Amino acid sequence: NAGVTQTPKFQVLKTGQSMTLQCAQDMNHEYMSWYRQDPGMGLRLIHYSVGAGITDQGEVPNGYNVSRSTTEDFPLRLLSAAPSQTSVYFCASTKVGRNYGYTFGSGTRLTVV
Amino acid sequence: AQTVTQSQPEMSVQEAETVTLSCTYDTSESDYYLFWYKQPPSRQMILVIRQEAYKQQNATENRFSVNFQKAAKSFSLKISDSQLGDAAMYFCAYRSARSGNTPLVFGKGTRLSVIA
Numbered sequence: 444n445a446g447v448t449q450t451p452k453f454q455v456l457k458t459g460q461s462m463t464l465q466c467a468q469d470m471n472h473e474y475m476s477w478y479r480q481d482p483g484m485g486l487r488l489i490h491y492s493v494g495a496g497i498t499d500q501g502e503v504p505n506g507y508n509v510s511r512s513t514t515e516d517f518p519l520r521l522l523s524a525a526p527s528q529t530s531v532y533f534c535a536s537t538k539v540g541r542n543y544g545y546t547f548g549s550g551t552r553l554t555v556v
Numbered sequence: 557a558q559t560v561t562q563s564q565p566e567m568s569v570q571e572a573e574t575v576t577l578s579c580t581y582d583t584s585e586s587d588y589y590l591f592w593y594k595q596p597p598s599r600q601m602i603l604v605i606r607q608e609a610y611k612q613q614n615a616t617e618n619r620f621s622v623n624f625q626k627a628a629k630s631f632s633l634k635i636s637d638s639q640l641g642d643a644a645m646y647f648c649a650y651r652s653a654r655s656g657n658t659p660l661v662f663g664k665g666t667r668l669s670v671i672a
Contacts, residue, residue: 476659483565485647485664501659533601535660544591545660547601 445469449534449548456524456555464519464551466534472546473539475517479503479530480550486533492517493539524555558583560650562663569638570671576623577633577666579648586610587653590624590631591660595645604646607631609653635668643670 450465468475476491488501492511506528508520517536521528534548559582569575581590592604607615607624614622619636635642648663 474658478662483664485560485562485662486660487662488659491659531599535601539658544603544606545601550599550601552599 447534447536447546447548449532449551451551452549453552454554456521456553458524458526458555460524461520461522462524464521464532464534464553466517466519466548467515468517468534468536468546469515470536470546471514471538472536473514475511475534475536476501476545477507477509477517477519478533478535480533481530489519489532521553524553526555529553529555558585558588558650558652558661560648560661560663562646562648562666564666565664566667566669568669568671569635569642571638571640573638574634574636575638575668577635577646577648577668579631579633579663581629581631581648581650583629583650583652585652585654589651589653590622591649591651592620592622592631592633593647593649593662594642595647595665596641596643601647605633638670640670640672643668 447468477489478486490509492498532551535545537543537545561580588609590607594602605617621634623632645665650661652658
């Protein structure tokens with residue numbers, strides 16, 4: 444049981460480049476989400492999904508796109524990277540229902556130069 | 557919208573001593589969950605303890621316990637017999653219990669140092 448798998452673990456991009464952060468879970472969790480972590484800011488929600496074909500915006504969605512074609516995968520796309528997107532990104536999943544905790548991936552450290 | 561406030565950016569504790577990390581939250585809901593997550597230098601987010609708002613009894617997990625004051629909207633974490641491995645960032649988080657989409661809302665974190 445792998446849990447939540449994020450790839451890559453580290454990435455350096457040039458301003459204007461695009462890339463996709465991958466997130467996959469094998470726990471049949473309906474709910475998946477992306478957070479970014481910046482110093483002194485805690486974790487802020489970017490996008491989330493309550494099931495295949497359903498996505499919604501969180502607190503800081505600008506500059507990011509998501510899609511959910513399968514239950515297992517929830518990729519995060521940066522179409523034109525900006526230095527302000529330098530951050531650590533976490534994918535997290537959970538089952539919808541009472542008292543289920545979230546399972547987090549190990550994070551992706553992204554630097555945009 | 558719900559908010560979570562951790563008023564102590566940094567804390568330190570002597571090894572084997574007890575430390576309490578503070579967390580307050582703002583919500584108009586009556587049914588929700590509260591969590592404490594630990595993030596060591598490895599960056600991994602580790603669930604330390606959880607509390608259901610409808611349960612009056614404070615949650616405990618080995619050396620970790622909470623003081624949940626629902627009326628005051630306070631949810632502090634007590635770490636007893638502190639160990640060097642407890643050094644980490646600690647995040648308090650809130651999750652609504654309503655059905656459907658219920659994202660975690662995080663505080664800004666408290667960095668805990670443990671002094672040998």
